[in-house]
Amino acid sequence: MTDEPALRADARRNRERILAAAEEVFLERGAAVSLDDVAKRAGVGIGTLYRRFPTREALLAAAYSARFLKFAAASRRRAEKSDPMSALRAYLQELVQHTNVYxxxxxxxxxxxQVGTPGCLATSAEGARILQLAQTAGMVRADITFDDIVCVATAISLATQQNGSSKSQIAHLVDVFVHGIDNSKAAR
Amino acid sequence: MTDEPALRADARRNRERILAAAEEVFLERGAAVSLDDVAKRAGVGIGTLYRRFPTREALLAAAYSARFLKFAAASRRRAEKSDPMSALRAYLQELVQHTNVYxxxxxxxxxxxQVGTPGCLATSAEGARILQLAQTAGMVRADITFDDIVCVATAISLATQQNGSSKSQIAHLVDVFVHGIDNSKAAR
DNA sequence: TTATATATGGAGGCATCTTCCACTTAGCAA
DNA sequence: TTGCTAAGTGGAAGATGCCTCCATATATAA
Incomplete structure (x- = not known):
């Protein structure tokens, strides 16, 4: 949409510092830490942080972008070697795991x-693409949307974070959902 | 567990005022309003509010108790007239709708x-009961827990609140989940 | 009436968010 | 090189909200 007006060199440097600091701090102490702390870790004034990232979501999305880019690419590669259903299952499972990182x-x-970061866009696009494939192949109910997938990922992530999340529990819940969207009569 | 030590008359009166104020304010402005505002509306000091309800969850749960009691009773009545699967579906759908009230x-x-309010206890118990029924009848996979239900309700509620929640969207998501836990081979 | 356990209000300390603006600086044009 | 200026910066300050604490007030039982 609005193409960026090109940052000054120092501003770009600070932006990177903020992102690196955010990544560290979010990993260590979760996505709810004080933004003051992020600024401090970055060695930058709080005003600078706000100028670059007006909301917490914007910062989260940016910090996640690289991670999500890799995830989307890996998913794409994997999808080429497997049937759409397995790909979708794997996608969902990994989306949850990535969400649980912070x-x-x-x-x-x-x-x-929904923030238009490259990583977020790629992740959404890839998810929508796989879903579409599975639906075209008649493997998944036609009334499922990508928003449904996000909703389910949210649910599973929430559930596994409150308790002591385990990979197997995630797999279990993913399984339930995949079973729910499966279109074949003999599912399970 | 710990049976209440019987409040003094004035304390009981204030407790009621706080609950009434909380109900109003939560309805008007959501579950995240400042507790100071609730106290002000109730015409009570903030200290009094904290003495009675040590956490926001405690206050939310208490304010909700009556509503949840009715819900649980209605669900119970309905469950007697329908098969466990429909009952479970209706329960989940209404749980989401009630959650969206605030x-x-x-x-x-x-x-x-998890707060031990009568309404919360009744709601949990009723949900667990219906689930159990459906499982005993072999209609629902045995590996589903009531926590799974709560988790799904949370996610659907979150998802439908961010966008412009509609009853039909809720129904759709509930449907997907119910289909997912369905145990019959020919589901759908 | 009095003693006392119970209850009260709200000031105060703390954390965080967010805005704003006087000051600094990168980068360009002369 | 030397200004000039638009872009960028830091952090103080004002808001808001959480929660604790305690001097004061009051219900109730004896």
Missing amino acids: RGLAASLGAVL | RGLAASLGAVL
């Missing part, structure tokens, strides 16, 4: 994904 | 349900 991100996953 | 309750639904 404690407390789950509740805002929807909001974060 | 904007922003969704995120703490799990925490709220």
Whole structure:
């Protein structure tokens, strides 16, 4: 949409510092830490942080962008070697795991994904693409949308974070959902 | 557990005022309003509010208790006239709708349900009961827990509150989940 | 009436968010 | 090189909200 007006060199440097600091701090202490702390860690004034990232979601989305880019690419590669259903299952499972990397991100996953960061865009696009494939192949109910997927990922992420999340529990819940959207009569 | 030590008359009166104020304010402005505002509306000091309700969840749960009691009773009545699967579906759908009555309750639904308010207890018990029935009848996969239900309700509530929630969207998501836990081979 | 356990209000300390603006600086044009 | 200026900066300050604490007030039982 609005193409960026090109940052000054120092501003770009500070932006990177903020992102690196955010990544660290979010990992250590969850997505709800004080933004003052992020600024401090970055060695930058709080005003600078706000100028670059007007909302917490914007910062979260930006910090996540690289991670999400990799995820989307990996998913794409995997999808080429497997049937759409398995690909979708794997996508969902990994989306949850990525969401769980920052404690407390789950509740805002929807909001974060809607920020137009490259990583978020790629992740959404890839998810929609796989879903479409599975539906075209008649493997998944036609009335499922990508928003449904995000909703489910949120749910699973929430659930596994409150208790002591385990990979197997995630797999279990993913399984339930995949079973729910499966279109074949003999599912399970 | 710990039976209440019987409040003094004035304390009981204030407690009621706080609950009434909380109900009003939560309805008007969501579950995240400042507790100071609730106290002000109730014509009571903030200290009094904290003495009676040590956490926001405790207050939410208490304010909700009556509503949840009715819900649980209605659900119970309905369950007698229908098969467990429909009952479960209706339960889940209404749980989401009730959760959406206060904007922003969704995120703490799990925490709220765990507060030992009569309404919360009844709601949990009723949900667990219906689930059990459906499982005993072999209609629902045995590996589903009531926590799974709460988790799904939370997510659906979150998702439908961010966008412009519509009854039909809720119904759709509930449907997907119910289909997912359905145990019959020929589901759908 | 009095003693006392119970209850009260709200000031105060703390954390965080967010805005704003006087000052600084990168980068360009002369 | 030297200004000039638009872009950028830091952090103080004002708001808001959480929660604790305690001097004061009051219900109630004896």
